[in-house]
Amino acid sequence: MRDPRPGLPPSPARRRHGVLLAVALLLATGAAPAATLLPYEVVEDAIPRPLTDKPGDPQRGRAIALDRSKGNCVTCHEMPLRADFQGNLGPPLAGVGGRYNAGELRLRLVDSKRINPESNMPAYYKVEGLRDVRREFAGKPILEAQEVEDVLAFLLTLK
C-alpha cells in the first residue's frame, strides 16, 4: 500500500495527485549527521497516509503530550487532561479531533509552517531548514515517526 522505504520514486497514485512529495532524506547542514526521516506526502493541507504501519497508541500519545522532553504540548496548549500548569501560547485543543481529520492533524504536527509560515508551533518531524540547533538535538526531529502517530491518536480522542 504505502512505501516506508525512503528514496523510492513517487508511486503513480502520488503523481496523479500532483502534490508535493516531501522526502526528507537531506543531510542537515552543519556538523551532526541528520536522521533519515520517513517519506511522507502532503495533499493540500494534510498528510493523509500514516507515517508508519503501526497504529498510534492514544495512551502513549497522551504521555508524550505531557512529557517536557518529548511533545511538551501543554506548555503552549490547554488540553482536557490534568497537568500542574498548561500554557496558552497556542489555541486550546479540546475538541480538536472533531475540527480536523487525521490527515490534517498529521500535517499540523509534522510541519505546521507548511500551513502558516509565520507559525510559532514547532515542526515535530523535520530536520532541515533549521538553524543553530543545540548539538545534542541537531539532525534529529523532535518526535520519532511512531511518536507522531501516537500523539495524533490521542488528539483524535479529543472530540
Add this chain to the structure above:
Amino acid sequence: MRARHLAGLAGGGVALLGLAVAALAQGGGEPQRAIPDPQSGRHFATPETLEIQDDDFQNPAFLWVEEGERAWSHAEGSAGKSCASCHGDAAESMKGVRARYPAFDAKKGRVVTLEQRVNICREENMGAPPLRIDSRPLNAMTTYLGLQSRGMPVQVDISGPARPFFDKGEDFYNTRRGQLDMRCGSCHEDNFGRHLRADLLSQGMSNGFPTYRLKEQRVISLQYRLQGCVNDVRGQAPPMGGEEFTNLEFYLAWRAQGLPVETPAVRR
C-alpha cells in the same frame, strides 16, 4: 528582517506592499519598534515578587550592591588604582551610565556592554585581569553601577557608527533558531501576556538587569538570561561576552528605550 516581521503582522500581500512603499518613502531610515509603547517586566511579575524588588532591605541583590560598592574603592592591579582613583564618587560620576549602555566605543571601533567597559578599565587603566562575564564580582560591580541610574530612562545611541551593530542585533532577534524554530519575538512580541506552562511571558525588556533571580538564588547578568532563552528553544547559544550577544543586548536596550532603569530587579 523588519519587513518579514511586519509581513507576519499584516498578513495580506496588499498590506505588505503598502508597508514597503511606506518604508521607501521614509528612505528606509529609522527603525520602527514592534512594541512602540513598551512595558517593563515588572508589569508581568507577581505582587509577591514586586514586594521583594520594591524594598531595598528585602531585595537580596543589595548584597551584590554592597560588594560592588566595596570593590569600587578597592585598589587592584599593577597600576595600584581603584575605580574611585579615576572616577571619584560613583553616585555622581556613574549616574546615567547604565541608562546609555551598551554604547559605541570609538577606540575599540565597536559597541561595548557595561560589563565589557568595566573590564576595559580594569585591563587598560588598572593593570588588573578582566573579570569573567556573569561572575559574582562582575555582577556585583554592574549591579552597583546600575543602581546609580535607577529611575532614569533607558536611552542608547544607535546612530552613526553604532548603527551596523544595532542592525546585527536586530537580525539576531528576528532570526528563528533552535529545534523549536522560534525567534525572540515569537514569545516576547507575539505572545506576551500569555502563559508558557507556569511562566507568564513578558515583553522581554532588559531594563531591570542585572536582576536577582529567585530560581537561581543569585544576581544574573542579562546575557545569562539570553542564554537561557536560546536554550529553551533548543538552540545553540553563542558565548556570553561575545559579539552576537553584545549586539543583541544593544538592540534590546533600544527596544526598552524610555523605560526606567530598574536595576536591580527581582524575577521568579
